[in-house]
Amino acid sequence: MKIVDVRATTVAVPLEAPLRHSNGAHWGRFIRTIVEVETDDGLVGLGEMGGGGESAEAGIRALKSYLVGHDPLQLEQLYWKICNPTASLYNNRAQMHAALEFACMDLVGKKLGIRACDLLGGSLREEIPFASYLFYRYRHSQTGCGGEETPDEMVAMAKDLKQQYGFRTHKLKGGVFPPDHDLEVYLALAAAFPGDSFRIDPNAAWSVEEAIRIGRAIEPVRNDYYEDPTWGLDGMRRVRSMVRVPTATNTAVVNFEQLAACVHLDAIDVILLDTTFWGGLRQAWKAGAVCEKFQRGVSVHSSGELGIQLATMLHLGAALPNLAFAADAHYHHLADDIIEGGKMKYVEGKIAVPSGPGLGVTLDAEKMQQYAELYRSTGGYPYDRDPHRPDWFAVVPERRFAQPKSANKG
Numbered sequence: 001m002k003i004v005d006v007r008a009t010t011v012a013v014p015l016e017a018p019l020r021h022s023n024g025a026h027w028g029r030f031i032r033t034i035v036e037v038e039t040d041d042g043l044v045g046l047g048e049m050g051g052g053g054e055s056a057e058a059g060i061r062a063l064k065s066y067l068v069g070h071d072p073l074q075l076e077q078l079y080w081k082i083c084n085p086t087a088s089l090y091n092n093r094a095q096m097h098a099a100l101e102f103a104c105m106d107l108v109g110k111k112l113g114i115r116a117c118d119l120l121g122g123s124l125r126e127e128i129p130f131a132s133y134l135f136y137r138y139r140h141s142q143t144g145c146g147g148e149e150t151p152d153e154m155v156a157m158a159k160d161l162k163q164q165y166g167f168r169t170h171k172l173k174g175g176v177f178p179p180d181h182d183l184e185v186y187l188a189l190a191a192a193f194p195g196d197s198f199r200i201d202p203n204a205a206w207s208v209e210e211a212i213r214i215g216r217a218i219e220p221v222r223n224d225y226y227e228d229p230t231w232g233l234d235g236m237r238r239v240r241s242m243v244r245v246p247t248a249t250n251t252a253v254v255n256f257e258q259l260a261a262c263v264h265l266d267a268i269d270v271i272l273l274d275t276t277f278w279g280g281l282r283q284a285w286k287a288g289a290v291c292e293k294f295q296r297g298v299s300v301h302s303s304g305e306l307g308i309q310l311a312t313m314l315h316l317g318a319a320l321p322n323l324a325f326a327a328d329a330h331y332h333h334l335a336d337d338i339i340e341g342g343k344m345k346y347v348e349g350k351i352a353v354p355s356g357p358g359l360g361v362t363l364d365a366e367k368m369q370q371y372a373e374l375y376r377s378t379g380g381y382p383y384d385r386d387p388h389r390p391d392w393f394a395v396v397p398e399r400r401f402a403q404p405k406s407a408n409k410g
Contacts, residue, residue: 045072047308152188187217308339
């Protein structure tokens, strides 16, 4: 089995409503690049990466010379061809490698009749629990969905999501409004769902001092962890030393050098493993193995997925022996998907690990064409800008926070 062709297609898939975060917003759609790797025996493997457009597609095409003739089973060779550390000083290819590795693992699984998780040692669980992932949202101009800002509105959204999907863990994406507003919302959520667990993530928007103050205020809540309240390993280490809640990150530790520093500094408790940010499904699993040996908690992070990347997250979760927390996913905010059968189903807050070979998902050609055309007609958007605040931009750690509706009531 040898690779003969590589294709990349950018799609725009609608969200139910625009999602707000501390650095900007998702403007009502996810922009993703779908990668297809074809072999000489007619198999096609699927990958996915964030962002898109000509630059992303050209980046994948530029790697074709590295890939044609390569045996997809040689996954370690693939990593060194594309992510050689010295070359990566000049060409950071980690996320492109991730998409290509997804596709190669999909190919190998299809060829051998095994699942992607079997290439990591096999499955320890057949379904993965997920958190509700609650965003402040702008109202969608066409569907009327969204518009949540106040504690009552956020609790109502959480109740609706729990009724639909069965979530028992709730994550608040903070950092849009001043810290005390996030605190008010978080405490309201905790009061509304006794017995459930909670986590808050302001995307490193707060100073160390603010993070300590808010962290102490949430100590009575049944917290899973306190995710990236401030920036960097040293900032997180200082917060951890002052707050009695486990800390977590997906920003300060996204490679093995940072993981080593985290262990040496005893800086952060829980490492959130992202199959894209870490450079692939295998790389994220390797990081999980390191964390297991050093008694660090892990969970599965979400960077805004469609069904292909969600499949990699499920296979990662299946193979991690030390997965002790519900995974994150933006997935329930999507209005549609580009895989056959439509969106994967939540049952009691969990999604089943795909049972088919490889990643276990198949492209829906009509949906792919539909959302590629949507991208061509709407284009992309800058992740770090807010369409309703055109002059605003994020400055670490001081933010010009939005003012919630509750702050404007007389």
